[in-house]
Amino acid sequence: MNHITARVAWSLGLILAVIVMCFSLIHLAPGDVAIVIAGDSGAGDPEVIAEIREDLGLDDPFLVQLGGYVGDVAQGDLGTSYRFNEPVTELIVTRLWPTFLLVGTAVSFAIVLGVLVGVFTARRPESPVSHGVTVFSLTGYSMPVFWTGLLLVIMFASNVQWFPVSGMRDVRLEGNWLEEWIDVAHHLVLPAITLGVIYLAQYSRLSRASMLEVLQSDYVRTARAKGLAERRVVYKHALRNAVIPVVTVAGLQFGQMLSGALLVETVFNWPGLGRLAADSVFQRDAPVLLGILILSSTLVVIINILTDIVYRLIDPRIRVGGPSQ
Amino acid sequence: MRKRLLALLAILLSFAMLAAACGDDDDAGGDAGDDMATEDDSGDDMDDEPAEDDDESTADMSDVAEEAEGSDAGDSGAVDTGPVAGGTLLIQSTQVPRHLNGTVQSGYATAVPGTQLNASPLLFDENFQPQPYLAESWEIADDGLSVTLNLVQGAVFHDGEPITSEDVKFSLETSQANHPFKTMFAAVSSVDTPDDHTVVINLSEPHPAILLAMSPGLLPIIPEHVYNDGQEIKEHPCNAGTDCFVGSGPFTLAEYEAGSIIRLKAFEDFFIADRPYLDEIIIEIVPDPASIVIGLENGDTDLSATLGGAANVVRLQENDDVIVTADGHAAVGPIQWLEFNLADPALSNVVVRQAIADAIDREFMSDVLDLGTTFPATTGIHPGSPFHNPNTEQYGAGIEAAQARLADAGIDPSTISLAIDYIPVSGSQLAYAEYIVQQLQDVGFDAEVNTLPDFPSWAGRVAAGEHQMTVNNVWNWGDPVIGVHRTYLSTNNVGVIWTNNTGYNNPDVDALLAQAGAEFDFDTRVDLYAQAQEIINQDVPMVYLNTPPFWQAFQPRVQNPPIGIWGQLGPMHEVWLAE
Numbered sequence: 038m039n040h041i042t043a044r045v046a047w048s049l050g051l052i053l054a055v056i057v058m059c060f061s062l063i064h065l066a067p068g069d070v071a072i073v074i075a076g077d078s079g080a081g082d083p084e085v086i087a088e089i090r091e092d093l094g095l096d097d098p099f100l101v102q103l104g105g106y107v108g109d110v111a112q113g114d115l116g117t118s119y120r121f122n123e124p125v126t127e128l129i130v131t132r133l134w135p136t137f138l139l140v141g142t143a144v145s146f147a148i149v150l151g152v153l154v155g156v157f158t159a160r161r162p163e164s165p166v167s168h169g170v171t172v173f174s175l176t177g178y179s180m181p182v183f184w185t186g187l188l189l190v191i192m193f194a195s196n197v198q199w200f201p202v203s204g205m206r207d208v209r210l211e212g213n214w215l216e217e218w219i220d221v222a223h224h225l226v227l228p229a230i231t232l233g234v235i236y237l238a239q240y241s242r243l244s245r246a247s248m249l250e251v252l253q254s255d256y257v258r259t260a261r262a263k264g265l266a267e268r269r270v271v272y273k274h275a276l277r278n279a280v281i282p283v284v285t286v287a288g289l290q291f292g293q294m295l296s297g298a299l300l301v302e303t304v305f306n307w308p309g310l311g312r313l314a315a316d317s318v319f320q321r322d323a324p325v326l327l328g329i330l331i332l333s334s335t336l337v338v339i340i341n342i343l344t345d346i347v348y349r350l351i352d353p354r355i356r357v358g359g360p361s362q
Numbered sequence: 363m364r365k366r367l368l369a370l371l372a373i374l375l376s377f378a379m380l381a382a383a384c385g386d387d388d389d390a391g392g393d394a395g396d397d398m399a400t401e402d403d404s405g406d407d408m409d410d411e412p413a414e415d416d417d418e419s420t421a422d423m424s425d426v427a428e429e430a431e432g433s434d435a436g437d438s439g440a441v442d443t444g445p446v447a448g449g450t451l452l453i454q455s456t457q458v459p460r461h462l463n464g465t466v467q468s469g470y471a472t473a474v475p476g477t478q479l480n481a482s483p484l485l486f487d488e489n490f491q492p493q494p495y496l497a498e499s500w501e502i503a504d505d506g507l508s509v510t511l512n513l514v515q516g517a518v519f520h521d522g523e524p525i526t527s528e529d530v531k532f533s534l535e536t537s538q539a540n541h542p543f544k545t546m547f548a549a550v551s552s553v554d555t556p557d558d559h560t561v562v563i564n565l566s567e568p569h570p571a572i573l574l575a576m577s578p579g580l581l582p583i584i585p586e587h588v589y590n591d592g593q594e595i596k597e598h599p600c601n602a603g604t605d606c607f608v609g610s611g612p613f614t615l616a617e618y619e620a621g622s623i624i625r626l627k628a629f630e631d632f633f634i635a636d637r638p639y640l641d642e643i644i645i646e647i648v649p650d651p652a653s654i655v656i657g658l659e660n661g662d663t664d665l666s667a668t669l670g671g672a673a674n675v676v677r678l679q680e681n682d683d684v685i686v687t688a689d690g691h692a693a694v695g696p697i698q699w700l701e702f703n704l705a706d707p708a709l710s711n712v713v714v715r716q717a718i719a720d721a722i723d724r725e726f727m728s729d730v731l732d733l734g735t736t737f738p739a740t741t742g743i744h745p746g747s748p749f750h751n752p753n754t755e756q757y758g759a760g761i762e763a764a765q766a767r768l769a770d771a772g773i774d775p776s777t778i779s780l781a782i783d784y785i786p787v788s789g790s791q792l793a794y795a796e797y798i799v800q801q802l803q804d805v806g807f808d809a810e811v812n813t814l815p816d817f818p819s820w821a822g823r824v825a826a827g828e829h830q831m832t833v834n835n836v837w838n839w840g841d842p843v844i845g846v847h848r849t850y851l852s853t854n855n856v857g858v859i860w861t862n863n864t865g866y867n868n869p870d871v872d873a874l875l876a877q878a879g880a881e882f883d884f885d886t887r888v889d890l891y892a893q894a895q896e897i898i899n900q901d902v903p904m905v906y907l908n909t910p911p912f913w914q915a916f917q918p919r920v921q922n923p924p925i926g927i928w929g930q931l932g933p934m935h936e937v938w939l940a941e
Binding site: 086187209304305308312 | 450452458460461542544596597601602619620621622623625644646648649650652653656657659660662787816817818819821822825856857858859861
């Protein structure tokens with residue numbers, strides 16, 4: 038528990054550092070959002086731009102703006118979006134679920150299928166399937182996520198039209214909750230595959246290598262010697278140890294997945310945080326960008342803490358102080 | 363042997379994926395790659411923003427539009443049956459509105475939904491002539507110092523409250539105080555409301571622009587009983603809140619999800635009987651134009667005017683299932699030009715500017731760089747405007763002519779270094795800049811492209827006068843007083859983007875523009891603007907490159923598509939679906 042408490046305290050300091058650094062970087066960039074807003078309006082009137090700057094507090098000194106922002110964040114107020122003119126908190130909450138749905142589906146798909154494929158190929162390491170998985174893994178890992186997405190759109194949404202081109206739902210659909218869920222699931226397939234395929238490639242290779250190592254362990258030899266069925270040896274005894282590296286990597290990659298979600302959401306017009314972040318960067322919508330950065334930093338920290346906890350659940354030796362006992 | 367088989371399998375797999383990606387006959391996909399990640403030039407939300415009274419200029423536009431390969435300007439997909447009520451129109455757009463109150467927020471993104479939600483005093487026909495809307499008639503005083511509007515009887519807001527002269531007065535005064543286009547109502551000194559259906563707009567000086575300023579996208583009529591509650595109107599919760607938004611237009615606000623979707627339902631008590639025809643309009647915001655294009659090809663999307671770059675337009679033109687047209691949006695009037703910073707020592711010399719203008723082949727830019735999807739521009743007033751002068755001095759005589767011009771003036775181009783900026787997210791403007799640099803290098807200048815990371819960086823640099831030359835995209839917005847004067851008036855060099863950023867200063871032009879802005883006689887205005895355009899073209903503060911139309915693509919079932927002078931920035935109560 039002391040360890041967890043220390044981790045949380047350290048994490049809060051890290052998040053504060055992220056806020057200060059990102060706020061500074063955004064405000065140091067040339068040009069400002071008043072020009073963007075005036076540009077949206079088609080107006081080049083100095084009075085208009087001055088009004089916008091005054092309304093948004095952009096005339097205040099930098100340290101005053103920073104101090105005010107940190108104080109507001111401490112009270113749970115992430116400000117108002119310059120672009121959408123809505124509270125940042127509401128915007129983020131609205132977009133959170135689509136991103137979690139996308140990332141969660143992609144991660145689940147990647148882990149489950151990756152581990153299964155890894156286990157299968159570890160049991161038959163020299164088979165054509167194993168080598169084929171190696172090729173697929175390298176290909177999937179090498180392709181940029183936006184390229185994969187565009188290919189899938191062309192193949193399955195444009196050429197054969199099995200799946201929708203973009204969006205999270207059919208905006209014309211007015212059905213019951215089941216029909217709406219099926220519609221969302223239908224829209225989710227291509228973006229989830231796009232986001233998950235890179236990690237599928239990694240996890241299949243990782244779990245294969247890990248499983249190969251574990252299958253050489255003494256305790257596995259013992260289990261076989263006792264006459265246990267091979268399936269039981271693999272899935273009940275070996276898999277738990279083999280999956281630890283996958284869990285580790287998945288936890289560390291959570292931040293990367295959110296970055297990947299940004300590209301995927303843009304390609305597929307998925308209304309999540311990633312797309313919101315991309316729009317905010319180009320529109321200099323600092324409050325939204327900062328709000329998303331704070332959220333993602335917090336999530337990364339939480340996920341890493343949870344990863345620690347999962348370790349301890351999977352491997353009791355970690356709970357009592359480590360494997361060296 | 364096994365290793366060779368595996369290597370062959372890997373190679374075959376790679377080829378299969380590439381083949382799937384390149385499966386279309388149309389190889390415009392390569393160019394579309396640039397445009398997929400960029401915003402549509404003509405509908406760009408960085409854009410500032412936009413008559414066929416002049417038959418010659420209108421004929422030029424429609425002739426060129428018909429000549430464009432695959433253009434369906436002459437084939438609208440019209441059916442013989444009469445209008446049919448019902449159906450849902452799905453519009454996809456890359457443009458994101460901040461909110462929906464057009465009295466305090468202008469721009470394409472707000473006007474498309476805003477003009478469905480709110481009516482205005484006037485509509486305008488294809489000749490830029492005012493037509494009745496909320497005002498069933500109007501009179502202009504002989505001295506030009508007042509305009510009287512007579513409102514239709516029985517018009518109501520979406521909450522059932524009557525639309526009265528007080529609402530028009532409130533809307534106009536709100537717009538005057540808050541709208542970014544300050545010149546629209548600058549001359550309004552007061553507004554009287556002698557009765558519930560009469561509005562008298564008093565002017566400090568004759569101001570003919572006020573009529574076009576009463577277009578749907580520029581003066582939406584909002585309810586005083588909702589907005590005049592003491593709250594700051596720019597931050598008013600009813601600007602986009604579905605639970606309190608009340609409008610005066612043919613559609614009500616049913617759903618608004620910022621940056622994603624705007625759902626509009628037909629208003630049953632709209633003041634024009636049996637209108638709108640449509641049950642519903644859905645505006646879905648899609649940031650990637652390539653997705654919009656695929657949606658149009660698949661038949662999922664009914665209508666869009668944000669198609670991305672030239673390659674996407676050409677791709678759709680070659681699709682027999684989609685109708686593509688350059689008609690409409692003449693009042694928006696987008697023009698792209700190369701503007702000079704006249705404070706630069708080299709560019710302060712008109713001979714240098716004229717030589718640069720000679721070096722630029724606008725036909726090449728439109729036909730080759732833009733694949734025929736833009737049309738050469740000759741002045742700063744859109745050719746679709748009745749105020750356009752088609753007879754001004756033109757350049758583009760070629761590299762040798764440019765060299766001769768410089769030689770005659772004793773100017774050695776090799777001693778002059780030039781840098782061209784451009785609006786960063788625009789793929790086509792980068793192409794323009796690169797082409798122009800090549801031409802200038804052929805003339806003998808030392809020229810290069812200056813690339814900035816994003817729009818605010820570019821806007822800040824141009825506004826501060828730190829540039830030498832830049833490609834720009836500026837909209838006329840209907841009357842020249844609104845969107846043209848700001849570029850040339852010497853008093854408008856104010857260090858803000860889309861003002862007089864060149865530093866142009868010609869007292870004759872100032873006087874002509876001031877005169878034209880206060881002249882109600884149409885023919886006199888046309889003549890005054892013609893003179894101004896002649897002088898400006900001689901002075902060459904900028905080289906006009908092209909007019910990028912708002913290419914619209916729609917399904918054949920869409921009847922009466924929005925191709926008027928305001929295009930999609932006007933109400934769609936006459937649009938209907940054939941199926």
